[in-house]
Amino acid sequence: MALPVPQLRQKLALLRRLPHSFGWDGLASAIGKSRKTMQEWVRGTATRAPDQIAEDSLPAFLALLARYRPDLDEKARARLFLGPLLDFETALLGASTHFIEILNRDAVRQGVRLILADEASGLIERDEPVPDDRPRLRFRQRFRLEYPPRPGCPHAVALQQIGRIWGASMPFRTANALLVPSVKRTGEPAYMFERTHPGHHRFYLVQAGEAFAPEVREYLRTAAPLDGRFFQALATLYEDLGPDRRACHVIDIEIEPA
Incomplete structure (x- = not known):
């Protein structure tokens, strides 16, 4: 079953830049999926809309987030991953990437x-x-x-x-x-x-x-x-x-x- 994730491309890009993610391959390994599968989540396929992940992959994303935000429980991490990009960036970086760049x-x-x-x-x-x-x-x-x-x-x-x-x-x-x-x-x-x-x-x-x-x-x-x-x-x-x-x-x- 597919699970919509708003602005999935930007969220994955942010995760790839964090320590211990090591680019696409490292992130794919941490999630337990192939790089090709993750890119299909972003782009979509003939049978699945863009910005959707396999629902059974959500726990792996939440476990990855726990490395950086161990203070948050599973429900809070899920709200971040499935919620607005700004809140996701702020939770991981302390401020949005856009703000830091400015x-x-x-x-x-x-x-x-x-x-x-x-x-x-x-x-x-x-x-x-x-x-x-x-x-x-x-x-x-x-x-x-x-x-x-x-x-x-x-x-x-x-x-x-x-x-x-x-x-x-x-x-x-x-x-x-x-x-x-x-x-x-x-x-x-x-x-x-x-x-x-x-x-x-x-x-x-x-x-x-x-x-x-x-x-x-x-x-x-x-x-x-x-x-x-x-x-x-x-x-x-x-x-x-x-x-x-x-x-x-x-x-x-x-x-x-x-």
């Missing part, structure tokens, strides 16, 4: 400052030159970021990506920079540090000439977990603005265990 297309590194707190006194700051490759920090090493403001772009959101984990916050604007994290109630600079997730961290600052959609502002206000609606709303606004009314800066940092 950011990386425009992202520039020039002008981003990495400020380290002096660990001895906690008062003296050190302006760390950002090397061409990613700087390396230790667990619990306190730091903050300063981004250059874009004229005509009064709205900004800071994003942090660790694999498929994303976070968002509001930067603090001064006359000459946008600070991440924001400042303390006393007006003194605040710092952040990492203590649980080693590895590659990517920090974006997105600036816009128009106010963000209510969905984006609500997530920032409540600190709710980000999902497809947040990324879609932010990507839509960013793309609709002209190049002179938007900006994206990025810095990559490697966090090493102490």
Whole structure:
């Protein structure tokens, strides 16, 4: 019996790019079907419409998804695989492929400052030159970021990506920079540090000439977990603005265990 899977081609393409899938052949092996059979699911045949899989293959897809989302039960994984592509991408990548492509297309590194707190006194700051490759920090090493403001772009959101984990916050604007994290109630600079997730961290600052959609502002206000609606709303606004009314800066940092 055939089971419809919306946008099956795009979902299989995403699965093929994930670790341990190894292209068409690796994905076919994981599902227990031939590459030819999977391509026929996408294209359709004389007796089967496109974007349909054999119903008895669904458990194999759900088992594959469990490698990347072990926190979800079988019913939740089935809803993702059989549901909208945006939710599927967000669940696996933390943000849609389209959104990540938009950011990386425009992202520039020039002008981003990495400020380290002096660990001895906690008062003296050190302006760390950002090397061409990613700087390396230790667990619990306190730091903050300063981004250059874009004229005509009064709205900004800071994003942090660790694999498929994303976070968002509001930067603090001064006359000459946008600070991440924001400042303390006393007006003194605040710092952040990492203590649980080693590895590659990517920090974006997105600036816009128009106010963000209510969905984006609500997530920032409540600190709710980000999902497809947040990324879609932010990507839509960013793309609709002209190049002179938007900006994206990025810095990559490697966090090493102490």
